[in-house]
Amino acid sequence: MLKLHRSTTQAVITSLDMIFNEGRYADKVIEKTLKQNSKWGARDRRFIAETTYDIVRWYRTLRTTTKAEEGDHWKLLAGWLILSDYHMPPWEEFKGVNPKDVLQSYQKLKGIRKIKESIPDWLDELGEQELGNRWSTELTALNEEAPVVLRANTLKTNLRELQEKLYDENVETSLDENFPDALILKQRQNVFTTPSFKEGLFEVQDAGSQRIAPFLHIEPGMRVIDACAGAGGKTLHLAALMKNKGRIVAMDVEQWKLDELQKRARRAGVSNLETRIIENSKSLKRLENSADRVLLDVPCSGLGVLKRNPDAKWKLSPEFITNVLKLQENILADYGTMLKVGGEMVYSTCSILPSENQQQVEKFLKANAGKYTLQEEEHHWPSEGFDGFYMARLKKES
Template sequence: MKLYNNTTNAVVQALEQIFGEQRYADKVIEKVLKQNSKWGARDRRFIAETTYDIVRWYRLLREISQAGEHDYWKMLGAILVLQDIPLPAWEEFKGVNPNEIAKRKRNADKFRKVRESIPDWLDELGEKEIGKLWDKELSSLNEEAQVVLRVNTLKTTKKDLRERLLEENVQTYTVEGFPDALLLKERQNVFIAPSFKGGLFEVQDAASQLIAPFLNIEPGQRVIDACAGAGGKTLHIAALMKNKGRIIGMDTEKWKLDELQKRARRGGVTNLETRVIDSSKVIKRLENSADRLLLDVPCSGLGVLKRNPDAKWKLSEEFITNVKELQQHILQDYCQMVKPGGLMVYSTCSILPSENQQQVKKFLDNNPSDFELLEDQHVWPSDGFDGFYMALLKRK
């Protein structure tokens, strides 16, 4: 592969924003790719994939290239060497020695925290919480995430969507156990597809697609998604409800709910109402009103490092401590919105027991006469998709 100044510069520019300015990698890459309309699909793929690779392997690349904290050219040189791409004789790559990199890589592979490129504290936390599973799951979290679509059954069927996507030069395949999921055979920008603009599908990881059905929803019910965000799971709930009944999407951020409304219009959802949680009164007004309640709570996001590799460099022990307090607060306060006899799902995209089953146990210990656990489920990154936890509880 021949390297060009403008594409390699774009990678370095993206890394400066991700690490130097602490911006989210997906937003940075999206912005950088808009800079040059002459870049073809191959150029764009190189910029996006190389940037993500360096973010994912940041610690390892620094170690084997002996780069400074912001010496992104050396890290870029190292990843290219590892990918067997010949380095051009550019000034920026001066001092990048392929033989030395290979030697240091062999040494680095002896130490898990360097080999898997993760901060010391996070490696220790993962091993402490899930023990022997950590090796396997950590390795899986460094794999590239697959692109998964969720068929919008309000507008189409899986069979019809596959045929439509083929006409749009998007090849997909099905996966057992995920009735509404289609996986891309080749990574590409599906947001420009006419079928996406027509609301026939959403991009949503297969593991995430398990959460809405876990609520055991029936059309005609009143369902509350109390941590809706931009609404991927809310829209799935609406599809399962077949636009019958009422779904209330709630969040503390109005702009997220505005995005949800926009996506709902595109997807043909007609039974959605949104409410901003700007005081405790919003929750109180909905006491004993929901047949089903989804609490997809804020979390560490450790289960989704495949698609958000920059998160491991932005996370801190303090953040995880604080988010666990928030999770328990949401459980204790929001649970009152469920009717007696109704069902509630608590879910996270974390693989840490302290955010998952331990939070549910603590909640049940505080509410022994009000709720019971019916079942819970783990989806591990080593299963091939994102890591999720979900617990189904019934209000007595």
């Protein structure tokens, strides 16, 4: 039975205020909130994080069934308690919320997909337009809680050794034969304080994301460019697959992300990495025809990773989708110049929309007829258990 405490409940309300009223990212808000009170134990911290994420995930459902005004986050919490079949204490903040009315409202509205699955109208329409019948299946999966997945850093350990070491650190994990370097946490917990993490033995990386670096078909000794590196989760995976042999050039338009990548690389024991800021077209020109492999993990809508970023569906807009489609098209056109003839390039997104995925690749191949050929493509769907990703490998023929 769930028992509410004033301090942790207020922490949830404060977190929701920062997410919805101030437009902050949920993961950063939770991180900041949990740092504020060292007296909270594991159970309190889990309540704050999971309840906040759950209310963000079901925001539209809760707001509709409780008839909450914008910003009335106490009423959302009351609705969450009622629909989760928890006891709602007789607190002043919950006054006026009738459990019977909320349950009746939910029964009446649950047949409407955009209410039941808690999604904006425009996004529900776009998903159905692009994915047809598949949209309902994937939307349901995207509202499930994401598993926490680790990637064993094979520069320092192997999967079995890491699993045993984590077990000694009170972190229990399971394996998935489809993902050779992945360990899945049996229970959500803070793994960043473990000795194994501090020693650089693993990174937190979803299993779907772990498929992208191997899809590039790299070998030790190659020259590889990760052209949209960000903070470098896939860059570090590339380094491990290359066994620190050859060269990786990690690029991004934001220096702070590359600085964070350098810190992570030092912890992981990566020694074949160079970072470069993309300032203008000259940054790409200097690397023309220089790479055996290029990874373009491009900016996207992020619709494949709503399990772990549920606030994204409230921050996205049709205008953002339009702009990101143009950006993806430009990156494919401009960044491919860094690839040698005979080299291979992977275009990837964490989206499930065809307009961001295979349609972008088809458009690129049509515009560069005879210059590139499609070698292989893969879809990883949220309904398969992990995050949604798309990847296509292209070969430069001339």
